[in-house]
Amino acid sequence: MMPAIKQIAIIGMGLIGGSLGLAIKASQGEKVEVTGIDTNELSMLKAKQCGAADRITADYKTGIKSADMIFVCTPVLQIATLIKEIAPHLKPGAILTDTGSTKTYLIQEITAVLPPGVHYVPGHPMAGREKSGIEAAVDTLFYDKWYILTPARDGDAAAVEAVRQVISWIGARVTEMNAAEHDWCTALISHVPHIGAAALVNLLMYLQDQENSIKLAGGGFRDTTRIASSNADMWADICMTNAEPIADSLDKFSQIVSQVAAAVRQGDRESIHKFFSSAKQRRDELLLLEQAASEQPLTNEHL
Ligand SMILES: NC(=O)c1ccc[n+]([C@@H]2O[C@H](COP(=O)([O-])OP(=O)(O)OC[C@H]3O[C@@H](n4cnc5c(N)ncnc54)[C@H](O)[C@@H]3O)[C@@H](O)[C@H]2O)c1
Numbered sequence: 001m002m003p004a005i006k007q008i009a010i011i012g013m014g015l016i017g018g019s020l021g022l023a024i025k026a027s028q029g030e031k032v033e034v035t036g037i038d039t040n041e042l043s044m045l046k047a048k049q050c051g052a053a054d055r056i057t058a059d060y061k062t063g064i065k066s067a068d069m070i071f072v073c074t075p076v077l078q079i080a081t082l083i084k085e086i087a088p089h090l091k092p093g094a095i096l097t098d099t100g101s102t103k104t105y106l107i108q109e110i111t112a113v114l115p116p117g118v119h120y121v122p123g124h125p126m127a128g129r130e131k132s133g134i135e136a137a138v139d140t141l142f143y144d145k146w147y148i149l150t151p152a153r154d155g156d157a158a159a160v161e162a163v164r165q166v167i168s169w170i171g172a173r174v175t176e177m178n179a180a181e182h183d184w185c186t187a188l189i190s191h192v193p194h195i196g197a198a199a200l201v202n203l204l205m206y207l208q209d210q211e212n213s214i215k216l217a218g219g220g221f222r223d224t225t226r227i228a229s230s231n232a233d234m235w236a237d238i239c240m241t242n243a244e245p246i247a248d249s250l251d252k253f254s255q256i257v258s259q260v261a262a263a264v265r266q267g268d269r270e271s272i273h274k275f276f277s278s279a280k281q282r283r284d285e286l287l288l289l290e291q292a293a294s295e296q297p298l299t300n301e302h303l
């Protein structure tokens with residue numbers, strides 16, 4: 001039977017943890033108590049002020065003691081370290097989940113230290129912003145966005161159901177996949193695009209008169225590089241914990257770029273045209289798929 005979720009602890013009250021708290025409170029009000037835990041005092045105060053948590057504490061032992069569900073929303077390397085510390089203090093039957101952007105590494109680290117009777121349901125919301133911290137948190141961040149779960153095949157089905165219920169409170173759509181599939185997929189659709197955007201911005205170091213030329217950057221540059229403003233700590237952790245899929249996808253990306261460079265050098269208009277037309281076709285198809293998914297009604301039974 002699915003356990004009742006009355007007390008939720010969120011460790012890491014930044015963009016994701018803060019948005020989660022805001023969305024849970026907006027949907028559940030007094031029915032669910034949210035405790036916010038963070039090492040940064042100012043973030044905690046802001047979390048309390050904006051209503052992302054009912055109570056705040058820097059002491060994770062107090063914060064998680066009676067929690068039915070714990071969301072760990074710190075940068076990935078911190079998630080692994082933190083869970084090692086909090087594991088012995090989780091109450092029996094507690095459901096532990098995280099929002100880390102990489103999954104195989106975290107599952108390995110976390111399952112090794114999980115006490116018996118505590119259920120781990122790895123998660124990853126495919127929603128975010130290029131801004132970080134509680135100041136950037138909004139209660140609508142997850143609305144109509146995908147939220148990936150990568151539960152173990154022999155994991156506790158009731159715990160997965162309970163996490164699904166909380167995700168429905170925040171208005172996201174759940175999909176399940178295995179951790180390896182998740183890491184290869186997100187390397188291509190999220191991790192490499194972030195590296196690509198940062199590379200495009202770093203390319204500007206070749207501008208001759210940087211100060212004067214940079215102001216000329218128009219919509220194209222802004223659209224392709226918004227995510228280059230993301231948090232470097234978070235992205236360094238992601239690259240450290242999903243190395244093979246990211247490096248392999250970057251090799252493929254370099255091959256594609258090298259082929260275009262060769263075609264441009266050779267004046268091979270047909271190849272260049274094919275490069276752009278196949279990209280346009282693929283992106284148009286992607287937008288249609290996105291539209292079809294968003295036309296499916298959200299399951300609001302738990303709202
Ligand atoms: N930003 C995104 O777009 C996005 C989207 C989906 C998932 N994620 C993942 O979610 C997690 C959080 O990302 P974010 O963007 O909210 O980061 P953030 O920097 O906005 O927030 C992280 C928070 O964790 C706190 N923190 C750090 N170490 C801590 C510790 N040891 N104990 C307690 N608190 C600690 C920080 O003070 C900060 O408030 C990351 O693992 C990231 O990979 C991010």
Ligand SMILES: O=C(O)C(=O)C[C@]1(C(=O)O)C=C[C@@H](O)C=C1
Pocket residue numbers: 100101125126127128129130189190191227
């Ligand atoms: O919209 C954005 O700003 C994001 O970058 C969000 C985004 C992504 O789609 O790549 C970033 C990292 C996460 O792990 C999940 C979502």
